[in-house]
Amino acid sequence: MATEHEGTFEVDGKSLYTKSWLPENGEPKAKLIFIHGYSDHVNRYNAMFRWLAGRGIAVHGFDQRGWGRSVTKPAEKGLTGPTSRVLADIAAFIKPHLPPAAPAHPPVFVMGHSMGGGEALTLASHADYQDDVVRHVRGWVLESPFIGFTPEETPGALKVFGARLVGRFMPNRQMYNKLAASSMSRDPAVVKSIEEDELMHDTGTLEGLASLLDRTTALATGVARPGSAVRSLWVGHGDNDKVTNYHTSKKYFEQCLGDVPDKHFKTYEGWYHQLHNDGPQTEEFYKDVAEWILARAGEESAQSKL
Template sequence: MTDPSFTTAADGARLAERRWAPDGEVRATIQLVHGLSEHAGRYGRLAAALTARGFAVAALDQRGHGLTAESTGGGRFGDGATSAHVLDDVRDLGQRLADEHPGVPRFLLGHSLGSAVALASAERDGAGLAGLVLSGPIGVAPHMADAVPQLEAAVAAGAGDQPMDALSTFNTAFEPARTPHDWLSRDEAEVDAYVADPLCGDDVPPTYGYGAGMFALVAGCATPEAVADLPGGLPVLLLSGQRDPVGGEDAAQVTALADLMRARGLEVEQHVYPDARHEVFNETNRDEVTADLLSWLEARLP
């Protein structure tokens, strides 16, 4: 794991940032956006595979997560901040990468909740992206839109800073389970590492205020109107496990998103890995997934 540096956002939040650099020439940059109840430091193995092929990699601990939570508070956007500030953070890091590596292709990869952040970011600020990769994506999820009024009511009742349970139902399909997080991967060592990480899982739940903002973002970014805002010609790669409860049975919610993107005229490549669960880069077939990612990325380099 690389040591983080820190950058200060416009609203004063202190954001932890990790960088992984190739030994030689930078062929392209790739910005990673992690998921809920985890942090950017978990992506070291993937970053090593990318840097070995000439990609410079950068990632933030999102607001409310990892070392950034020391500034914003755990599971919170930060005082006065909203989901729009999360998108601003992604935009600002992307701009720094573009400034540091002018003329080099720039890719954006989001995992899980980070896939929705990456998608919304590409819709709002995606000009100049060479490609968008969504791992463990949520897809078209009307049930999340349905939950927003309840979450907003909890916030209005004064529970905005109270923790909410956002993950436990994902394990239902795997009961009787060895851990509460068997839904993440078939690789028991990877699940155990997640459970043992003090910056992951039940140790860092989102608050109702965070949930209200992010559920609205998730639901809003996967509509025909929102997808229409993606840059024309943007290539998209979707990577899902067949048994990932986040993307629906057999990745049905993700396929619905792929259909919206194709209707938009975009080039979409979708992989659904048999029997794989949520964290495809930490799955038993992770070498296959990483190879598919690298092949897709390199096919889009000049």
Template sequence: MASEDPAYTEAWLAGFDGHQFYTRTYRAATSPPRAVLLFLHGFAEHVGRHEHEHTYWAARGITVFAMDERGFGRTALDSKRSKDAAYGKTCHELEMRDIEFWVRYLRKEYPDAPLFLMGHSMGGALALAFPTQSRPPPSTETVEMLSGVVSSSPLIILVNQPAKLLRGLGGYAAKIIPWVPFPAKVSPEDLSHDPAVNNAVDPDPLIKSHATFRQLGDMLNRGEDVLNNGPTHWPKKLPILIVHGDADKVTSHKASEQFIDRLDAEDKKLTLFPGGYHELTNEPDGVKEKFWDECIAWIHQRALAPGALAKL
């Protein structure tokens, strides 16, 4: 069932296991679209927070498909959610299978358009993990459907990474009581330089200040795995762009630098925004538009590159 909004189409769609996902599609102003983007949001947020961004992208010829991920947003909280859905109830294996399903879904929906994967923060690390044969490994065929990957402020390493002892205790709890809620709040003032955006976080009914032991443990372990093992498994011909603010107080831009430095890819780029906080998409004074234009120009260039659709 779908409904229309001037900016997007929203629908509830079943994933690979029948789990219901709240989705939004922002259709490109051009027909056919110059590219299609699968977007993955960050921890403890939802796709509604990116409406201004995705509307901007669609106006520039990029169709954006975004969903509230398993365990978050409306997918976890809405009355239309699956019976087994709960906030924070997700794990790395399911997230990898979800991404593979939506990549293949979009390939069928838009068979002639270059397809890109983008994620922010937690979603940024998911976007980096997916092509690196992270467990369970996606099929080579699915990865080859991608024309590029964009990762913004990826959660590879937190600026304030929990101590190993605490991580160990959390890992033990994840095996015994995986879906028990655990406090996990991100300070709104650390997100951007825009007070209006930051002040809207706590009152947002789709944002909760907790996750689960399993979700948190998998999220932190994934980041370390991405940094330590991801570069050696990255497909050499898959283009990658990482964009990060060098004043990010949530995720480490140094980790993004280390990942890019270790990566043996033919087409790789890291762009650091001086003074940028965690959510570049919400930075004022023209910064967010510069961030969007950087990503859009990168995608446009690779969408036109020879062989962009050769694998299809």
């Protein structure tokens, strides 16, 4: 069970929606900061976060600029800003949760799904955030990270060129970019809920979509890769993911994480994109995430007592 709290946090003149899922009894064993995916919002992860809180993991998430309940008018849909703005928002949300020098505070983990997984990995690789954010994060959890497109979702070169050209002059111009709900999950009830969710507006801006493509390219080509400040990293990806490319994630894990001493990749055979919402077996994913986090949180606790 979990105690849930809604709120807001202010960053660069914008108020963003936040939500926390806290263990009902006692201090948390770990904190998990969550970053959602494209056209998504944190309340779509309620079941997983309640489950994690019931195991002693406090979860803190926010609807990113341009998404979910952080949108207050139609013109704000997809208005994320460039990658520098996206990373600054995420870092601003993480920093208050980072443990102080005192070792008794629970360690902090960062998790991202899909686009949020690519953003988490970009943050973990960015030179500007190594000292004040990355080295204070105990571990990084990536669910179906957006490192590459599947063949079905890869945009045509002409479309990309045209959008980038127009985006130079009209960066805030909105563009509808629908992802098929049936590609997200094998659970018909989840597919139906996605189709009926008015907060999932599937609208990006030309600047935001171009920045998303740039982040993905930097990851897929190995230009962006975590350095020595990243201690632990876990990746989970379904090999039947129809949205983000499983094989690109696997290749990145094998070729670009050489400086990460503690890393693990798990293949979920036959699973779709939303591992947290992929039918009756999805609790297996919850358990994998919780066990990985709690094992490292336990190591931190043991070291603090020495």
